[in-house]
Amino acid sequence: MSTHSEIHETSSAVQDYAKAIYALEQRADAPVSTNALAGRMDVTAASATSMVKKLDGLGLVTHVPYRGVRLTEPGRRLALEVLRHHRLLELYLAETLDVPWDRVHEEAEVLEHVLSEELEALIAAKLGNPTHDPHGDPIPSPDGHVEELATSSLQELQPGARGVFVRVSDSDSEMLRYLAERGITPGAALEVIDRQPFDGPLFARFGDQVHVLGGDLARAMRVEVTG
Amino acid sequence: MSTHSEIHETSSAVQDYAKAIYALEQRADAPVSTNALAGRMDVTAASATSMVKKLDGLGLVTHVPYRGVRLTEPGRRLALEVLRHHRLLELYLAETLDVPWDRVHEEAEVLEHVLSEELEALIAAKLGNPTHDPHGDPIPSPDGHVEELATSSLQELQPGARGVFVRVSDSDSEMLRYLAERGITPGAALEVIDRQPFDGPLFARFGDQVHVLGGDLARAMRVEVTG
């Protein structure tokens, strides 16, 4: 009945699956399909199935065959702990080691699994126990609370919509670099000007610059809608 | 023919074995026995044998059955790269995150395997490209050079011998903590006062304090002999 965390009794793979299921559940409040999970983890559906069965055995998810998977409360806590590691590390690497923003995600991706609780606490303290990263993304608290604000894909917004560009799905570093080169970084306010049909390009204004964004890119960009 | 490093194509296990063989070869310039390696890695001799065969296949060691194992030049380079990661991380954690000295070893032990070359470079730069850690232990250069000074076990010194306590074998944190509580830290000058026979206690002077050290402890303490 303690808030004791199980993160150290789980493999990196289990942690990654929990994190992926959390992210996918987030997007649409519904069970996560094996295919979606496999796609996100970049493994075959067969691999996803067997890992899902393992997570189920560990009590981290409930799996209804052919119907998808949902995190249990312990599973959600695990995912949030890993996410806390990840976001603290991103912030820490960027702030104190000047790791470029389009690289911190990849570094954090591997470090998050080996970060001890002691180091986590020291890093959090060093950063002043932040609750949000510089993009506005919330950092889960040590006891597993977050206030995740709902985001939309830029692609699905109508002309006239305004919002704040929050992040790129999976922090794809190619996309982040491409956007950064054009002066677009997370945190930027934007307004959708126009959208061509048939998955055509989307015109959006950032500051006083209008940019044309292709389908895949606009789909990956997550926006907090403000009006 | 480049100085390109193979560290990222090897598993953590392979890296750990290379590091262990390097350390054991260091102590006595002789082939490393399977048993010694198994003891150091805390695995069975059977496991050590099969890993040795794998390292041999990778060209990292030369293994003569029943005769022990030695690092090849690529194997030595790999070991030194991991050691560089390890010592840079120890220094970094202690300096910038105030991780207590008796804990940095364990943290570095896992981080060393996932540290990217980019982060390594950034950390080294942040620390001013150090060549030695605060104890005087040399940090291998990026291109695989070290000047390792020969150390002796405190246990094997004769009364009257003087030296500098450099480190505890395997950085055993229990021992480091025990010694720190008594004011003995790496870097301390010492003189052996007396040694009782039959693996009896050893009397050594650190500053103006004489301490009595038991067999296992004295055996684990490595000393750079100065006179």
Next chain:
DNA sequence: AAACAGGTTTAGATATGGCAAAATCCAGTT
């Protein structure tokens, strides 16, 4: 109701690293 197309799960295989038990080698006695 039968068929079809996807998505999902099972079955069987692979690579890593580990262990225990059995077989084998080596060196130092008798």
Next chain:
DNA sequence: AACTGGATTTTGCCATATCTAAACCTGTTT
């Protein structure tokens, strides 16, 4: 030269996490 004890290797097994290929559901269309 045979014996013997400790070190070493071989053999067969386990767990993790992945894959391919085959079998199996499910919902929709015919």
